[in-house]
Amino acid sequence: MSSMNAAAEIVRALRALQEPPAVLTDERMDAHCSFKTGGPADLYIEVTGSGQLREVLRILRDSEIPAFILGRGTNILVGDLGYRGAVVTMAGDLAEVTVSGNRIRAGAGASLASVAAAAAGAGLAGMEFAAGIPGSVGGGIVMNAGAYGGELCQVVETVSLLFPDGEIREMKGEEMEFGYRTSLLKRVQAVVTEAVFVLREGDPEEIRAGIRELAQKRRDKQPLEYPSAGSTFKRPEGAYAGKLIEDAGLKGLSIGDAQVSEKHCGFLINRGSAASAEIRALIEEVQRRVLENSGVELEREVIYLGEF
Numbered sequence: 001m002s003s004m005n006a007a008a009e010i011v012r013a014l015r016a017l018q019e020p021p022a023v024l025t026d027e028r029m030d031a032h033c034s035f036k037t038g039g040p041a042d043l044y045i046e047v048t049g050s051g052q053l054r055e056v057l058r059i060l061r062d063s064e065i066p067a068f069i070l071g072r073g074t075n076i077l078v079g080d081l082g083y084r085g086a087v088v089t090m091a092g093d094l095a096e097v098t099v100s101g102n103r104i105r106a107g108a109g110a111s112l113a114s115v116a117a118a119a120a121g122a123g124l125a126g127m128e129f130a131a132g133i134p135g136s137v138g139g140g141i142v143m144n145a146g147a148y149g150g151e152l153c154q155v156v157e158t159v160s161l162l163f164p165d166g167e168i169r170e171m172k173g174e175e176m177e178f179g180y181r182t183s184l185l186k187r188v189q190a191v192v193t194e195a196v197f198v199l200r201e202g203d204p205e206e207i208r209a210g211i212r213e214l215a216q217k218r219r220d221k222q223p224l225e226y227p228s229a230g231s232t233f234k235r236p237e238g239a240y241a242g243k244l245i246e247d248a249g250l251k252g253l254s255i256g257d258a259q260v261s262e263k264h265c266g267f268l269i270n271r272g273s274a275a276s277a278e279i280r281a282l283i284e285e286v287q288r289r290v291l292e293n294s295g296v297e298l299e300r301e302v303i304y305l306g307e308f
């Protein structure tokens with residue numbers, strides 16, 4: 001943001017709203033993303049309803065302040081110098097989960113784990129794959145998150161999107177252009193406010209056992225004891241990123257405290273006090289050496305935000 005005065009003015013405008021959101025200034029992003037790195041965002045705004053979200057985004061747009069919608073921060077790498085703009089995150093009504101029949105309506109800020117838990121509690125099957133994905137419903141829809149053969153696109157019935165003109169439209173799953181780790185939202189600027197999932201009736205005990213089994217698989221295979229953003233790269237056609245990285249001899253490769261996990265080479269981890277710049281340098285080094293070794297260009301899944 002260009003000046004301290006500009007930030008103060010926006011904060012005043014936000015606080016003057018009929019339903020003022022919670023606003024923090026110079027909020028360190030390492031507290032809000034799973035790599036546990038990243039400098040301050042000029043503004044950090046928590047919204048709790050779709051009307052409030054619309055007003056907040058209108059004020060930011062009118063003031064030409066860039067806005068970044070944050071879910072659980074499990075697929076982003078925020079630069080060490082932070083973000084000159086406003087990070088907007090969702091809570092309250094925008095994080096509610098309600099079950100009715102075999103449908104679950106969830107706010108974009110709800111965690112995928114809480115949707116999977118609600119499904120299990122109601123004896124609804126089909127969401128087990130998402131229980132161990134640490135993201136939010138909104139971030140999950142944007143990325144078409146998936147694991148162990150499941151993908152959100154298989155269970156999404158509708159998605160409510162807030163467009164820049166202030167209109168909220170309910171889109172059908174088929175209209176969302178879901179693909180491998182991608183959706184309409186990679187092309188069109190809009191904010192997910194909620195989603196409806198359709199599931200099938202199942203046995204609660206079997207569903208819970210399914211979730212436990214997948215959680216165990218994750219613990220066995222993934223370095224969950226270290227901060228990371230999960231798989232750093234997308235799966236290349238006909239190959240596995242982790243295998244290509246291992247074959248290139250990069251297991252355990254480190255730059256500062258950023259490391260190619262020894263447990264799962266597809267994960268780049270923060271062993272303690274890595275800087276985002278080190279993680280980014282490691283990402284680029286891995287891409288360069290995998291290309292050299294196997295001719296495959298690894299495409300980054302993790303999203304960069306802010307200044308490095």
Ligand SMILES: Cc1cc2nc3c(=O)[nH]c(=O)nc-3n(C[C@H](O)[C@H](O)[C@H](O)COP(=O)(O)OP(=O)(O)OC[C@H]3O[C@@H](n4cnc5c(N)ncnc54)[C@H](O)[C@@H]3O)c2cc1C
Nearest residue numbers: 071072073074075108135136138139140145146147192230
């Ligand atoms: C240990 C670990 C394991 C993981 N395992 C998996 C896995 O098995 N499968 C998988 O697919 N992913 C996995 N991930 C990655 C990550 O959890 C997913 O990509 C998830 O969907 C990201 O959700 P998020 O809420 O954290 O999004 P964020 O990282 O906060 O944001 C990701 C993108 O979505 C946008 N966004 C977020 N919310 C909204 C919204 N409401 N409206 C519009 N845009 C929005 C952001 O602006 C950003 O561009 C893993 C990550 C970790 C750390």
